[in-house]
Amino acid sequence: MSYQHPLKHLANANNIGVSRQQGIATILVILMISLAMTVAAMGVMYTVRSNQQLQVAAHANTNAQADAWAGVEVFRKYLYQLADTQPEALADLSGELPIAINGLTSDALSLNADVVNVAVPAGQSAADTFDITVNITAQDATAKASSVIQVGYRIAPYLCAGGPVEISTMLDFYRDLDLGGGITVERDDHTSAEFFVDGSVSLNSISVSGIDQLAATEDITLGSAVYIPEVRSNGSLRLTGGASVGKAYVMGTIRTEGNGRVISEAYANGNINLGGGPSGRMYSLGDIANTAWANVESFQAAGDVTISGGSHGDIGARGDVNITSWINVGNVTAQQDINCPNGWTGFQQLRAAGALNGCGGGDAQGGVPVVVPVMDEIQAFSMTPVMVDAWALKSSANYVFEFVDGEMQVTVSNVHGVPNGAYHIGANSSGVKGFLCDQVSANGTCTSPAQPTHKICNGHSDQNRCFSYNQGQQRWDVDGKNMAPGVAWFEGDLNLGNGEYYNTFIATGDISTSGGHKTYSINFAGYDVICDNRFIHNSTNYFAGLYPTNFCDVSAGELISNAIGNIGMLAGGYSPADQTTYQGGNITLGASTEIFGTVMAGNYLFTGGDTEVHGYINANGLGAEGDGGNANRLGGSTTVDLTNLPPSFNPIEIPNMGGGGGACNTSENDVSRVYWSRYL
Structure with a gap:
């Protein structure tokens, strides 16, 4: 083990x-x-x-x-x-x-x-x-x-367009003009009173006073005792009755009849035919013929000169000179022949490059070198209308009147004491009409507020309304004593009746007046009237404090510079819904009308009765031709009074209305x- x-x-x-x-x-x-x-x-x-x-x-x-x-x-x-x-x-x-x-x-x-x-x-x-x-x-x-x-x-x-624009002449009419009454221009400075027409002009049986120059792109016909210092025409000129002009510049022909005459000098690209009274120096690129016995200072023609009577000064022609009766003349020069009555000696000197036929003795030579100077060709003048577009001014208006959903509506902007916004026009519980209301009942009484405080118009009595609207004709009717001051803008046509108004009136359609009507533009009326409620006539406490803030500098006690305030009446424009068709634009001044401001008609101007305008007048022909008539018509008595104008008013300056396809030359990013x- x-x-x-x-x-x-x-x-x-x-x-x-x-x-x-x-x-x-x-x-x-x-x-x-x-x-x-x-x-x-x-x-x-x-x-x-x-x-x-x-x-x-x-x-x-x-x-x-x-x-x-x-x-x-x-x-x-x-x-x-x-x-x-x-x-x-x-x-x-x-x-x-x-x-x-x-x-x-x-x-x-x-x-x-x-x-x-x-x-x-x-x-x-x-x-x-x-x-x-x-x-x-x-x-x-x-x-x-x-x-x-x-x-x-x-x-x-x-x-x-660089802000406000300026009107070039005192009286501008586009398309033909027919004057059936007297026209007077009054001024207290050295401003030239020019009358320009893009079309033909006919002045018969009327009086004209204070006009320095009349110019037309077509024919001019002057009758009765009319006198105009200077006329220009791209067509022809005809002087009849006792009509006379100082100087004439004509692309076509010139004809005088009766006692019609050119006092100083006349230039024509076409022929000149003198059958009227004594005249001054005649220059033509065509022929000149004198068939009357009236005296003429001198003749110069690129064609022939034919004389039948009268006593005359020098005669020059690049064609023939034809003397048909025993008359007295000065020196006669022709680059072709001189034809005389047999034995005629009523001249100082004869010189002809061609022959002397029938001419008597004296200082007469034929077949000698001759040069006859002639006038320069008359050039056409043209006119360019300024844009007149009520729609472009809508945003600047203090009171915009429109018919909305079957009711009259006014949109208030820049009026002291009134919140910006849309209002109805109604009466208070006592029946006093012309108040701004948020809501109105079926009978036109203000329900909100129950006690309105802002009244914008005074009728001829408290129970008379100032504003009404004709739905079928799309026309506003304004008839009363006055209304709150400021720019009043209307969509559609506008008829202004009796009353004295301190407003600039603008309408997208036509404007007409009736009865005894007066309009003071804002700039003409001035600070005291517009901003302090100190009306010239029919003063009222209803409008106390209702001043346009875009015109009134209360701290400085003066008007704010604004070109729209120079306008008394303006009509016509391009609707935003149709920028290609011009609508409205006719202004008809009837009965007794006085306007303290410039008048801007987008299309035609018609006057009748006694009309007085303290400002410039423009009728721009932007609408359809024949819409309301075939020509501008001034009947009755028309006075343009430019004396004693207030410093706040500038009749030639108007706001830029570049709508309807205007061009902009300013940098896009600016x-x-x-x-x-x-x-x-």
Whole structure:
């Protein structure tokens, strides 16, 4: 039997356990490392995927933002186009407007502009701007991304024509003019009273006083005892009866009859036929013939000169000179023949490059070198009408009258003491009419507020209304003592009856007057009347404090310079719904009408009775020819009185009305620009 030491046996047993434990530990370490690597790998994969998603999202968002900025620029250009052609439409922008960009917008990508706010300027000077806040949204359905940019645009539409414009002449008429009554111009300075007509002019059986120059693009016919210092015509000139002119510049022919005559000198590209009274120096690029016995100072023609009677000064012709009776003349020069009555000697000297036929003795030579100078050719003059567009002035009006949903509505802007907004016109509980109301009952009584405080018109009595609307004729009728001062703008036709008004009246259609009507434009009436309620006649406390803030600088105690205030009446324009067709524009001044301000008719002007205008007159022929008549007509007595004008009134300056397709020569970025932006 063998003996084993127990300790040795124990040691061998312990050695076997440690080895096994070391193997298990190794396996655990490996498993832990594997797990850590797996976690690390998964973390890397998650990070990569997250980065990829972030990159995709960032890329999609970047594209949406880029699209939105493209929309910002497109809408800026859209606002520029409105400023250029329809500045009045800027005030009416509202709501959402889709934006289309060729090659960019589609079913998957949409752009929209949501107009948040429009701040309208009080005036129309170059410094006046529209501030328009718009949200531009880009929605990309494919990328499932969107971007919204809020943009503040500043639009300066009145930079387009350099602010207010000036009328070139005192009396401007486009299309033919028929004067059936007397016309008088009075002025206390050295301003030239010019009368320009884009068409023909007929002045018969009338008197004309104070006009320095009459010019027409077509024929001029003057009759009775009319005298005008200077006339110009692209057509012909005919002087009959006792009509006379100082100087005449005519592209066509000149004819005098009866006692008609040219006192100083006449120039004609065509022939001159003298059958009237004594005349001055005659120059023609055609022939000259004198068939009367009246004396003529001298003749010079590129063609022939034929004399039948009278006593005359020198005669020169590049053609023949024909003397048909025994008359007295000065020196006669012809580049061809001189033909005389047999034995005639009533001349000082004869010189002809051709023959002397029938001429008597004396200082007469034929067949000698002769050069006869001739006049320069008369060039055509042209007229360019200023734009007359009532719609362009809507945003500057203090009272905008429109017929909305079967009711008369007036929108008030820039009137002290009255919140801007739309109102009805109604009566208070006592039946006094002419108040601004938020709501009215069926019989026209204010229901909100129950006791209105702002009265804008005085009828001939408290119970007489001032405003009415003929829906069939789309005509407003204003008849009362007066109304609150400011710019009054009417959509449609406007008839102004009796009363004395301190307003600038503007209508998109036609304007007519009746009865004894007086209108004082804002600038003519002046600060005391417009801003301090000191009316010249029919003063009333109803209008106390209702002054137009865009005209009244209360701190300085003076009017704010604003060209629209020079206008007494203005009619016609291009509706925003149809920028190609001119609507309205005829002004008819009837009975006894006196206007203290410039009159701007977009189409024709018609007067009858006694009409007095303290300002310039323009009838611009922008509407359809024959709309209301075939010619401008001045009947009765028309007086243009430019004496004692107040310093606040400038009759030649009117606001820029560049609508209807006017061109803008100012830098695009000056007119329309982004002046702030932010992401929403």
